[in-house]
Amino acid sequence: MGTKIDAVGTSRPHLRVGGMGAIKLADEAAHACLERAGRSAAELDFLINAGVYRDNNIGEPAVASMIQEDIGANPDPPLQGGHGTFSFDVVNGACGVLTGMHILDGFLMSGAIDLGIVVTADADPERGSNWDFPFGLVGAAGRVSRSHSRFPFAPVGGAALLSRSEDEDKGFSRFAFSTYSEFKHLLEAEMSWQKGPIPRAVADRVPGLEPGSNVLRIREREGYAARAAECAATSAHAFLESAGLEPLEIDLLVPSPTPAGFPDAFSQALGVPADRVARVDESFRGVHTAGPIAALEGVMRTGQFGDARNVLFATVASGITVGLALYHP
Amino acid sequence: MGAERQRVPMEHGMILEAGVGTLADGSPAIPTRLESIGSQIPERILTTEELLESTRHHPHIELERLTGIHQRHVCSEGEDSFTLAVGAARDCLAHSRHRPEDIEMLINCSISRYKDGLRHQWEPPLSLSIKDAIGANKAISFDISNACAGMMTGVFILHDFIRRGVIRRGMVVSGEYISSLGQNAAKQVHWVLSKQLASLTLGDAGTAAIVERADSDTDHISVAAFATLSEHSRLCLGAPSHVGPGASMFTKARTIHKVAISESPPLLKEALDAAGLGFGDIDYIIPHQTSARAIERGAKEIGERLGMQAKRVVVTVNEFGNTSSTTHFVALRKYLGEKRFKKGDTVMLISFASGLEVGVLIFPIEEILDRYGNEN
Structure with a gap:
């Protein structure tokens, strides 16, 4: 008995004016994933959002709860023994999707749930200001919470639907996460107050503001x-050894597509042939947390995923954090 | 839709795990328990009177009478989410049998992730910095975000990992440096129906808890359960502020309270039934701490819906304010330190958080008392 991936879905902006925020992207990825699996949102027991860069850098509520409402995953109260859904956010950089899968795997294996979804999306936080909150000043808050320059990640949403397999040889067999904090300075994201002019529209509306944003x-x-790549290779060698596998026994490697150059450097360091590496096409260039889902979508489409015996997921994130999972389709 | 895809949804409102029972493969679940709890409360006290005096528009609001909040503790120079979380983790370890290197999973649950003042850290996750600071070098670490239900959600996740035998123990930690929301609200609040009024009730605090494998038939978590009533997800918003450093929060507080009280009783009953208990069997109900009046009124209404009244409802908001994800554990740590519990007491934590999250954790007070100098 293991946890299997039933379907994945991705999304990219299609609105020409203003772009799309992360919440909308995540909504659309979840819809695409559920449709591909032939399942309804009402069947979901668990929803985890793993995106980092969200509309206006919202801290509360969990973005997952808004996605749950948007896609119609039992948003109303189950009055008498109805079917409920639990949702929350995981924040673990580009390893967040794999962390979400690790948590879902647990609740599926415990029998607490039957069906769960990991959704994720990142987009320039300035893009998302249409979240239907009933508060007048929110729009202004959105306009002055800004990104320092060009937002470096591509706006991409992703979703993966997970359920329990009755075949004990199928699905995820193990997960491992490790951190190398001596390199935590290599990728950092922070938000802080910078002194500067206040947009006049805001200053007129709320007098006496502290100048800045x-x-x-x-x-x-x-x-x-x-x-x-070095950290991932070190962790992956130990991981495969503990699983009793040689690198050449990996039929398919699903790595984080970013940072640029990571898939090739990592597969070479690990000793997995280049033709066994799942890659994303140019349209996903710069993808952040949705990277593993984008890579997985491609090899699911070609059949390479279904034909593999041993699939190694290898994600890297700020920290440096390495996430690994062994999967048997 | 093929036969394999046809499925009758599980008929439950809560996603629920009992303390004992079987896993999906039929093997027995391993019981878990809260082994130790720690907190870090800033020394500086800000009274409600002082906070209202600092408001720009001097609204005539009887906040203390409305909420019962006399004061809250707030950070001083050099304190932030990170230092509060680390302080709480160290306090937790000081009352634990375990060493930092024994921790196998560390989950940071704070909404505010401020480090070095009001610098919100999105990446790397703050859990990595906390792990490094306390020396939990072998722990898997990540952050979660679930509004004021964060700590309880973290315990739910650890409970699941431990009961399946994947890990033996883990730590949940949170540091909430949220007094900046009150400072920003003080610049804008005009009257009692302001959407930022709830920001004036906030206080700063850090908490931590170690959850471990239990070796007892009775001293273990009875039930952990959650549901998200997401049709109410947009009743509260916290985001970086446009009026000053830190964040601002906009809340329809009365609506949240109303829907939480009206819609949660069937869910609470589901959790109580799973524990084989009635609402009146619980010795200490610890709800999320928003306002003393709201807590007392809410407990009474829920008691009426469930057919029996609670024995004791814990209120600490008068002293600490609403400390967001840490409120339940601030109360637990205070009661442990003050030796208010006795062995055999049953505690029920109830979370009502933005989302709208409804969470329940029911457990007995047993061995944990010994680590806080209990003589009973």
Whole structure:
């Protein structure tokens, strides 16, 4: 008995004016995933959102609860023994999707749930200001919570639907996560108050404001991709050894598509042939947390995923955090 | 839709795990328990009177009478979410049998992730910095975010990992430096129906809890359960502020309270039934701490819906304010330290958080008392 991936879905902006925020992208990815699996949102027991960069950098509520409402996953109260859904956010950089799968795997294996979904999306936080909150000043808050310059990640949403397999040889067999905090400076994202002018529209509306705004800064420093590949290779060698597998027994490697150069550097360091590496097409260039789902979608479409015996998921994130999972389709 | 896809949804409102029972493969679940609890409360006290004096528009609001909040503790220079979380984790370890290197999973649950003042850290996750600071070098670490239900959600996750035998123990930690929301609200609140009024009730605090494998037939978590009533997800919003450093929060507080009280009783009953208990069997109900009046009124209404009244409803909001994800554990740590519990007491934590999250954790007070100098 293991946890199997029933379907995945991705989404990208299609609105020409204003772009799309992360919440909308996540909604659409979840819809695409559920439709591909032939399941309804009302069947979901559990929803985990793993996106980091969300509309206006919302801290509360969990973005997952808004996605749950948007897609119609039992948003109303189950009055008498009805079917409910539980949702919350995981924040673990580009390893968040795998962390979400790890948590879902647990609740599926415990028997507490039958069906769960990990959704994720990142987009420039300035893009999402249409979230239907009933508060007048929210729009203004959105306009002055800004990104320091060009937002470095591509706006992409992803979703993966997980359920329990009755075949004990199928699905996820193990997960492992490790951190290398000596490299935590190589990718950092923070939001802090920067002094500066106040937009006149806001100053007129709310007099006496402190001049400035909260600004998001994301810094990827040189050497991140190379260090990420080294750390991932170190962790993956130990992981495969504990699983009793040689690198050449991995039929398919699903790595984080980013940082650029990571899939090739990591597969070479691990010793997995290049033709066994799941890659994303150019349209997903710069993807962040949805990366593993985008890579998985491609190999599910070609059949490479279904034909594999041993699939290794390998994600890297700020920290440096390495997430690994072994999966048997 | 093929036969394999046809499925009757499980008929439950709560996603629920009992303390004992079987896993999906039929093997027995391993019981879990709260082994130790820690907190870090800033020394500086800000009274409600002082906070109202700082408001720009001097609204005539009887906040203390409305909420019962006399004061809250707030951070001083050098304190933030990170230092509160680390302080709480160290307090937790000081009352634990375990060493930092024994922790196998560390989950940070704070909404505010401020480090080095009001610098909100999105990446790497704050859990990594906390793990490094306390020396939990072998722990898997990540952050979760579930509004004021964060700590209880973290315990739910650890409970699941431990009961399946994947790990033996883990730590949930949170540091909430949210007094900046009150400072920002003080610039804008005009009257009692302001959507930022709830920000004036907030206080700062850090808490931590170690959850471990239990080796007792009785001293273990009876039930952990959650549901998200997401049709109410947009009743509260916290986001970076446009009027000053930190964040601002906009809340339809009365609506949240109303729907929480009216819609949660069937869910609470489901959790109580799973524990084989009635509402009146619980010795200490610890709800999320928003306002003393709301807590007392809400407990009474829920008691009426469930057919029996609670024995004791814990209120600490008068002293600490609403400390967001940490409120339940601030109360637990205070009661443990003050030796208010006795062995055999049953505690029920109830979470009502933005989302709208309804969470329940029911457990007995047993061995944990010994680690807080209990002589009973």
